[in-house]
Amino acid sequence: MTGESEIIERYFRQGFADRRGVRTGIGDDGAVLRAPVGANEIVVSCDTLVDGVHFPKQDGGRHAADLGYRCLAVNLSDLAAMGAEPLWFTLALTLPSVDEDWLEAFSSGLRECAVEANIALVGGDTCRGPLACTIQVIGSVPPGQALLRSGAAVGDAIYVSGDLGAAAAWIQGLESAEPALGLAGLEARFWRPAAQLALGKGLRTLASAAIDISDGLIRDLARLLRASRLGARLRLEDLPLCETLRKFADREQTIKMAACAGDDYQLCFTIADDKQQELERLASELDIRLTRIGLTTTGENIDIFYHDRPVSLEHTGFDHFAG
Amino acid sequence: MTGESEIIERYFRQGFADRRGVRTGIGDDGAVLRAPVGANEIVVSCDTLVDGVHFPKQDGGRHAADLGYRCLAVNLSDLAAMGAEPLWFTLALTLPSVDEDWLEAFSSGLRECAVEANIALVGGDTCRGPLACTIQVIGSVPPGQALLRSGAAVGDAIYVSGDLGAAAAWIQGLESAEPALGLAGLEARFWRPAAQLALGKGLRTLASAAIDISDGLIRDLARLLRASRLGARLRLEDLPLCETLRKFADREQTIKMAACAGDDYQLCFTIADDKQQELERLASELDIRLTRIGLTTTGENIDIFYHDRPVSLEHTGFDHFAG
Numbered sequence: 001m002t003g004e005s006e007i008i009e010r011y012f013r014q015g016f017a018d019r020r021g022v023r024t025g026i027g028d029d030g031a032v033l034r035a036p037v038g039a040n041e042i043v044v045s046c047d048t049l050v051d052g053v054h055f056p057k058q059d060g061g062r063h064a065a066d067l068g069y070r071c072l073a074v075n076l077s078d079l080a081a082m083g084a085e086p087l088w089f090t091l092a093l094t095l096p097s098v099d100e101d102w103l104e105a106f107s108s109g110l111r112e113c114a115v116e117a118n119i120a121l122v123g124g125d126t127c128r129g130p131l132a133c134t135i136q137v138i139g140s141v142p143p144g145q146a147l148l149r150s151g152a153a154v155g156d157a158i159y160v161s162g163d164l165g166a167a168a169a170w171i172q173g174l175e176s177a178e179p180a181l182g183l184a185g186l187e188a189r190f191w192r193p194a195a196q197l198a199l200g201k202g203l204r205t206l207a208s209a210a211i212d213i214s215d216g217l218i219r220d221l222a223r224l225l226r227a228s229r230l231g232a233r234l235r236l237e238d239l240p241l242c243e244t245l246r247k248f249a250d251r252e253q254t255i256k257m258a259a260c261a262g263d264d265y266q267l268c269f270t271i272a273d274d275k276q277q278e279l280e281r282l283a284s285e286l287d288i289r290l291t292r293i294g295l296t297t298t299g300e301n302i303d304i305f306y307h308d309r310p311v312s313l314e315h316t317g318f319d320h321f322a323g
Numbered sequence: 324m325t326g327e328s329e330i331i332e333r334y335f336r337q338g339f340a341d342r343r344g345v346r347t348g349i350g351d352d353g354a355v356l357r358a359p360v361g362a363n364e365i366v367v368s369c370d371t372l373v374d375g376v377h378f379p380k381q382d383g384g385r386h387a388a389d390l391g392y393r394c395l396a397v398n399l400s401d402l403a404a405m406g407a408e409p410l411w412f413t414l415a416l417t418l419p420s421v422d423e424d425w426l427e428a429f430s431s432g433l434r435e436c437a438v439e440a441n442i443a444l445v446g447g448d449t450c451r452g453p454l455a456c457t458i459q460v461i462g463s464v465p466p467g468q469a470l471l472r473s474g475a476a477v478g479d480a481i482y483v484s485g486d487l488g489a490a491a492a493w494i495q496g497l498e499s500a501e502p503a504l505g506l507a508g509l510e511a512r513f514w515r516p517a518a519q520l521a522l523g524k525g526l527r528t529l530a531s532a533a534i535d536i537s538d539g540l541i542r543d544l545a546r547l548l549r550a551s552r553l554g555a556r557l558r559l560e561d562l563p564l565c566e567t568l569r570k571f572a573d574r575e576q577t578i579k580m581a582a583c584a585g586d587d588y589q590l591c592f593t594i595a596d597d598k599q600q601e602l603e604r605l606a607s608e609l610d611i612r613l614t615r616i617g618l619t620t621t622g623e624n625i626d627i628f629y630h631d632r633p634v635s636l637e638h639t640g641f642d643h644f645a646g
Contacts, residue, residue: 030405030469032364044459045413149351
């Protein structure tokens with residue numbers, strides 16, 4: 001195998017979801033696309049994943065397929081948090097060398113995620129350098145229905161989807177000295193996060209604000225609150241904890257990990273009191289666990305309680321450049 | 324300075340071109356955008372630039388502003404080659420460390436290019452890792468008017484814009500043992516390529532096919548011809564050569580560099596005989612040099628002549644993974 005175009009032809013041309021509206025896909029200077037009729041607002045987002053930073057340093061490609069899946073899934077999570085429907089994505093892949101087995105596996109995982117979410121690969125760039133993958137996703141929302149971080153009102157209930165801490169548990173298990181912690185079941189929670197696209201779509205007309213939890217609940221909730229110029233009261237005992245995580249760590253560690261660790265890609269959102277019945281219907285329709293964990297308040301602080309006792313959590317979470 | 328959001332706030336929030344249609348820009352999970360009325364086809368493209376691969380290894384940030392400019396300019400060149408008007412872009416920036424001087428310079432160069440092209444920065448991602456920059460651009464074209472690689476017909480004239488070889492001359496001068504070759508004037512040609520946006524727009528209804536020259540004229544023309552299932556006859560003596568390059572190298576080297584070296588970001592396009600008068604008008608209106616260098620033919624080969632004598636050029640150009 002020789003060139004860039006062969007890599008594209010062999011691994012990235014086919015088997016990704018087809019979408020209407022792709023006039024010209026991969027293979028020209030740019031893709032020519034037409035948004036669905038009526039959905040005249042588009043949503044774009046991009047994320048880079050770097051070897052050894054966003055995922056454990058690749059060792060011989062054991063997780064290449066997982067990595068392909070994850071690179072797209074974390075971007076889809078941003079579309080979910082906006083209430084957007086996935087349409088198209090581009091892939092910028094930087095590779096240290098051409099490893100056909102790795103490319104085969106990576107593209108198969110990427111393809112799997114793309115087909116599940118019905119999003120079409122429409123372009124990209126491949127070059128040589130330290131392993132990294134930047135994906136840009138484009139989605140659509142009905143006019144005015146995008147879920148923003150800035151829409152929360154005082155007294156809105158704060159919810160999270162699913163449970164928290166699974167991805168962090170796997171990462172920390174990895175990094176700990178004990179190898180056999182029974183974390184195998186958590187591996188997929190890290191590598192193949194399920195972007196909450198159906199939930200995001202369902203929340204368009206229900207939630208007042210939303211964000212996805214990539215860097216930890218507290219940190220991401222703080223971002224939502226900052227955008228809405230609000231504070232919050234949280235009840236830690238209500239956090240939906242990953243069951244495996246509870247076996248692996250003590251209660252304090254477990255709660256701290258659920259509150260502060262990242263990579264869960266669940267949604268955190270706010271909703272007015274009078275819409276909570278509709279929310280329950282949505283949750284049961286989608287068979288998704290939704291947990292009320294607190295309330296928005298005036299002010300700028302997140303006041304955290306554990307069984308009515310105020311507690312202090314370091315608002316760590318993940319920041320690439322935190323001092 | 325501590326975190327990611329501060330980097331965004333300080334260096335990337337303001338001063339980039341404003342565009343109508345940006346409902347929600349930087350600072351949410353995604354940007355919410357509305358394409359201009361009537362321009363219901365959008366064009367997307369992305370390119371990654373990696374330190375030491377796409378530009379000389381950064382030494383103390385002497386070229387940080389240039390790099391910011393170049394990262395966007397090479398992407399705009401893809402929009403130009405599609406005949407698209409720039410609308411919005413996202414930036415994924417991977418940095419080894421937080422160097423405020425570097426960020427200040429990089430963002431100023433990026434901003435300069437964005438303002439010139441009237442394209443708005445709407446989102447992005449910043450993380451730690453080996454220096455690399457992926458930009459995704461989104462533009463619009465009137466329905467059906469995108470310039471594709473695949474539209475050329477037999478007997479169309481082949482043109483290139485501007486002159487060729489300047490960027491390569493600077494790169495090669497850099498790499499050669501002779502430091503004082505008078506290449507200062509060429510530096511900007513490498514670092515600040517002028518995306519041919521006005522030309523691309525003007526060619527929408529004139530050219531039958533177009534591509535931008537990033538990896539060398541011969542290699543990029545071959546891509547256009549492959550997409551159009553055609554061959555070509557080229558006259559090397561007609562190539563528009565960079566004047567400084569002619570002083571720096573002998574005639575054979577000069578022509579070879581103009582034909583095979585990359586980074587010029589001029590447009591190469593094909594046009595039917597009966598539209599060449601209109602093309603001349605466009606060239607004089609835009610004050611752009613357009614040079615006819617050959618003709619499309621049936622078959623699959625590019626036959627290259629120098630004063631009617633067939634010559635063989637290795638079709639080198641740049642491929643990241645060529646063996």
